[in-house]
Amino acid sequence: MFRVVSISPTDPAAAWSIFVATSLRVGSPTPVDTKLALGDWLNDFMNLTKAQGSRVDFIALHYYATEFDDVDAAVANFKVHIQRVRDVYRLSIWVAEFATVSYHADPSQWDLPDEATQGRFLTAACQMLNHLPYVEKYAWFAVPQNETQPATNLFDSQGNITPLGNLCKAM
Numbered sequence: 013m014f015r016v017v018s019i020s021p022t023d024p025a026a027a028w029s030i031f032v033a034t035s036l037r038v039g040s041p042t043p044v045d046t047k048l049a050l051g052d053w054l055n056d057f058m059n060l061t062k063a064q065g066s067r068v069d070f071i072a073l074h075y076y077a078t079e080f081d082d083v084d085a086a087v088a089n090f091k092v093h094i095q096r097v098r099d100v101y102r103l104s105i106w107v108a109e110f111a112t113v114s115y116h117a118d119p120s121q122w123d124l125p126d127e128a129t130q131g132r133f134l135t136a137a138c139q140m141l142n143h144l145p146y147v148e149k150y151a152w153f154a155v156p157q158n159e160t161q162p163a164t165n166l167f168d169s170q171g172n173i174t175p176l177g178n179l180c181k182a183m
Contacts, residue, residue, distance in 0.1 A: 022060065024057060025057055025064065025066075028064070029064075032066050032067055037070065038067070038068060038069050039069065039070045039106055040057065040068045040070070040071045041054070042072040042073060042074055042108045043074075054071075055100075068101075068103065069103065069104075070105065070106055071097055072106045072107075072108045073106070073108060074107075074108055074109050074110070075090050075093060076112070076114070077112045077113075078112070078113075080112060080123075080125035080129055083129065083132045083133050086133055086137075087133065087137050090137055090140070091140050094107070095144075104146050105147045105148065106147075106149045107150035107151065108151060109153035110150065110151075110152065111134075111152060111153035111164050112124065112125050112164070124164065127175065130176060131176055134152060134180060135179055135183070138183035152164065152166060166180050
């Protein structure tokens with residue numbers, strides 16, 4: 013199950029040299045939310061790694077759209093967020109997960125729109141992401157279905173592709 017962990021950016025920044033020493037490309041940690049200002053987790057982490065002469069090769073993001081009734085606004089806000097992050101850090105972007113979900117620490121409290129809205133958001137967001145040259149990779153956030161909420165899964169419990177999965181595959 014999901015668990016929310018709060019950690020200071022100091023510890024990961026102190027250990028960052030281990031990742032950089034691999035000679036592989038390294039992406040930033042992926043906090044749930046970033047405000048791009050002093051006191052913001054990602055901003056503090058990036059300043060700490062820069063101060064120690066280390067590198068981050070790309071920014072990893074999570075994005076959860078909550079404008080369930082207006083898919084166009086949800087995609088526009090997603091794009092603005094990505095562009096703001098790009099403008100601040102001038103690095104390529106990997107969207108590690110995105111979906112239409114009102115996120116809470118307790119997954120049983122998450123709000124999700126209906127499958128049709130999810131499909132419209134997935135399609136429009138993928139089209140938008142495919143046209144941003146600095147977005148290298150992206151992945152949909154699959155929320156398992158339970159008794160009180162629909163799913164955003166791309167595959168069902170038997171491993172069959174879902175209608176949402178087919179939309180994703182077509183992107």
